[in-house]
Amino acid sequence: xxxxxxxxxxxxxxxxxxxxxxxxxxxxxxxxxxxxxxxxxxxxxxxxxxxxxxxxxxxxxxxxxxxxxxxxxxxxxxxxxxxxxxxxxxxxxxxxxxxxxxxxxxxxxxxxxxxxxxxxxxxxxxxxxxxxxxxxxxxxxxxxxxxxxxxxxxxxxxxxxxxxxxxxxxxxxxxxxxxxxxxxxxxxxxxxxxxxxxxxxxxxxxxxxxxxxxxxxxxxxxxxxxxxxxxxxxxxxxxxxxxxxxxxxxxxxxxxxxxxxxxxxxxxxxxxxxxxxxxxxxxxxxxxxxxxxx
Amino acid sequence: xxxxxxxxxxxxxxxxxxxxxxxxxxxxxxxxxxxxxxxxxxxxxxxxxxxxxxxxxxxxxxxxxxxxxxxxxxxxxxxxxxxxxxxxxxxxxxxxxxxxxxxxxxxxxxxxxxxxxxxxxxxxxxxxxxxxxxxxxxxxxxxxxxxxxxxxxxxxxxxxxxxxxxxxxxxxxxxxxxxxxxxxxxxxxxxxxxxxxxxxxxxxxxxxxxxxxxxxxxxxxxxxxxxxxxxxxxxxxxxxxxxxxxxxxxxxxxxxxxxxxxxxxxxxxxxxxxxxxxxxxxxxxxxxxxxxxxxxxxxxxxxxxxxxxxxxxx
Numbered sequence: 143x144x145x146x147x148x149x150x151x152x153x154x155x156x157x158x159x160x161x162x163x164x165x166x167x168x169x170x171x172x173x174x175x176x177x178x179x180x181x182x183x184x185x186x187x188x189x190x191x192x193x194x195x196x197x198x199x200x201x202x203x204x205x206x207x208x209x210x211x212x213x214x215x216x217x218x219x220x221x222x223x224x225x226x227x228x229x230x231x232x233x234x235x236x237x238x239x240x241x242x243x244x245x246x247x248x249x250x251x252x253x254x255x256x257x258x259x260x261x262x263x264x265x266x267x268x269x270x271x272x273x274x275x276x277x278x279x280x281x282x283x284x285x286x287x288x289x290x291x292x293x294x295x296x297x298x299x300x301x302x303x304x305x306x307x308x309x310x311x312x313x314x315x316x317x318x319x320x321x322x323x324x325x326x327x328x329x330x331x332x333x334x335x336x337x338x339x340x341x342x343x344x345x346x347x348x349x350x351x352x353x354x355x356x357x358x359x360x361x362x363x364x365x366x367x368x369x370x371x372x373x374x375x376x377x378x379x380x381x382x383x384x385x386x387x388x389x390x391x392x393x394x395x396x397x398x399x400x401x402x403x404x405x406x407x408x409x410x411x412x413x414x415x416x417x418x419x420x421x422x423x424x425x426x427x428x429x430x431x432x433x434x435x436x
Numbered sequence: 437x438x439x440x441x442x443x444x445x446x447x448x449x450x451x452x453x454x455x456x457x458x459x460x461x462x463x464x465x466x467x468x469x470x471x472x473x474x475x476x477x478x479x480x481x482x483x484x485x486x487x488x489x490x491x492x493x494x495x496x497x498x499x500x501x502x503x504x505x506x507x508x509x510x511x512x513x514x515x516x517x518x519x520x521x522x523x524x525x526x527x528x529x530x531x532x533x534x535x536x537x538x539x540x541x542x543x544x545x546x547x548x549x550x551x552x553x554x555x556x557x558x559x560x561x562x563x564x565x566x567x568x569x570x571x572x573x574x575x576x577x578x579x580x581x582x583x584x585x586x587x588x589x590x591x592x593x594x595x596x597x598x599x600x601x602x603x604x605x606x607x608x609x610x611x612x613x614x615x616x617x618x619x620x621x622x623x624x625x626x627x628x629x630x631x632x633x634x635x636x637x638x639x640x641x642x643x644x645x646x647x648x649x650x651x652x653x654x655x656x657x658x659x660x661x662x663x664x665x666x667x668x669x670x671x672x673x674x675x676x677x678x679x680x681x682x683x684x685x686x687x688x689x690x691x692x693x694x695x696x697x698x699x700x701x702x703x704x705x706x707x708x709x710x711x712x713x714x715x716x717x718x719x720x721x722x723x724x725x726x727x728x729x730x731x732x733x734x735x736x737x738x739x740x741x742x743x744x745x746x747x748x749x750x
Contacts, residue, residue: 167573269447270454273726275688278706282718285710286462362579366692369581370707385582392585393593403582411577418573 165422171415178409182228205397212397214388220398223379224405230380231409234291234373235360238298243353245299246306251337251345253307254314265311268304276301276359277366284372291374294367298360309352313345347424354420358413365406381406440741448734455726456508460501462722463715513720518712523720526705531724533603533701537693538686540617541625542679549629550675553636554668560641568633575630580689584623584696591619601698620697624689628682635678640671673743680736684729 196216203213211220249268253261271279283297317323318341326336367373368382376383381402388398488494495503507514513523552572556565592600599616606613643649644667652662690703702721709717 266450269451273451273455273730275684277688277691278725281710282462282722285713365579392589399585407578414573414577
């Protein structure tokens with residue numbers, strides 16, 4: 143069993159690497175993503191000063207050698223705040239999508255493996271969550287739970303688990319019919335061993351693809367929440383909130399508005415390029431899954 | 437077909453019930469005590485208790501849910517905690533503005549996305565295809581609020597071609613109404629146009645690989661004729677479905693777009709309810725949005741099944 147799982151994993155990675163080599167957009171996306179993650183993780187430790195330090199003598203400076211992306215109304219360096227904001231965005235989005243993946247895969251495999259009342263009920267709950275637009279549901283959850291970074295993460299997890307449940311269920315339903323699963327069932331293998339040992343390793347590909355695309359959408363969601371004033375609370379810098387704060391000054395200091403906006407675009411674009419390449423590499427069946435989700 | 441409708445109804449109705457339960461629970465259980473929110477921190481215990489009894493909040497949860505649901509079904513969504521206005525009249529005033537916004541954005545996305553998708557599929561791997569695909573990637577990657585701000589900066593502030601916001605009903609003053617809606621439509625519709633373009637491209641390519649196309653070729657029809665007369669029509673079905681599936685995105689996006697362009701619509705009502713913790717309004721908004729979204733999907737599914745005979749009605 144281990145060998146089979148390992149082979150599946152190796153081929154997932156191998157075919158992704160082959161696609162990246164072929165596809166320039168995917169390469170760009172992968173490089174961009176690696177760069178952003180590196181900067182987000184490392185830079186805040188390397189630079190000595192606090193991105194929240196204000197200096198009114200330097201307010202609304204246009205881009206210069208000293209401040210490559212200019213300063214905001216409190217004289218804070220915009221580049222620095224973008225870099226630290228990357229950390230917030232990536233942290234919230236990846237933890238939220240992680241939660242969504244775990245819940246969705248668990249419920250989806252239960253629902254697919256045990257068809258009937260249990261399976262159907264789980265999917266009706268998923269449908270119900272799906273009936274609310276992502277932004278509206280996330281806003282309501284944060285309003286009700288309270289504005290805190292962890293509640294934003296929880297909201298992302300709750301909003302996106304149904305898509306993982308649907309994908310997992312669909313894959314489980316088809317894998318379940320395969321001979322090797324039926325063979326295990328007939329020799330009396332336990333259910334959880336069949337699910338974890340034999341079925342799940344075979345549905346990893348679509349889940350990885352969906353997780354990448356969901357990360358892109360989750361970053362958009364987090365920045366929209368922050369933009370509306372209900373995302374990660376201050377003083378942690380956040381791209382969405384920077385954009386919101388800059389709005390009153392956008393004619394005077396357009397760099398303040400453009401910089402965080404472009405940071406979001408570049409990050410989300412990179413994720414979408416990578417997600418698309420992963421889909422081509424791993425999962426040709428699943429074209430345009432993205433559409434269901436926004 | 438009859439059985440298929442029943443089957444979809446069996447999914448649709450539980451979702452509607454689930455939606456009402458979530459909207460109810462979110463507000464009555466998770467948000468703490470609405471009476472304290474309503475009366476503020478200065479209220480005494482007796483006052484709170486009095487209002488609770490008055491509003492029937494001391495009854496068991498399921499009784500409260502059923503009486504609330506009965507009210508909702510009769511069009512009574514309660515009164516706003518902040519302004520005391522009736523929630524149903526707030527919804528009725530604001531919703532048409534948002535429907536103008538969402539409808540226009542949907543039309544725009546179809547008008548741009550479908551021709552672009554056809555060109556991309558017909559000239560596959562050409563520079564047109566790459567260009568359109570790249571633009572579509574950009575379209576789904578740019579946050580609609582950032583696009584909106586850039587549009588204002590460019591077309592309202594810098595070039596001064598269009599107003600930067602506000603709402604005039606297109607029925608009252610068509611010219612001014614549309615002028616004010618153009619930028620919001622673009623800001624909201626761009627992502628959807630990109631999705632439509634990609635869907636149209638892939639579904640047209642798929643249809644052109646189908647066997648009946650081969651049969652038609654064998655009968656001597658040219659590829660162009662087959663494409664224009666048959667394939668595009670078939671490829672349109674899943675593409676238009678995608679627009680239906682994204683009604684939720686349009687309604688959610690309206691929250692952001694209306695904030696940027698100062699449109700006093702349903703999205704603004706939603707945002708204010710959230711920011712002011714006006715849970716009675718929020719409840720109504722959640723219900724109406726989910727009801728609209730679910731119903732559109734239900735209808736789209738039935739139309740799809742009707743148009744595409746390959747769907748089995750089991």
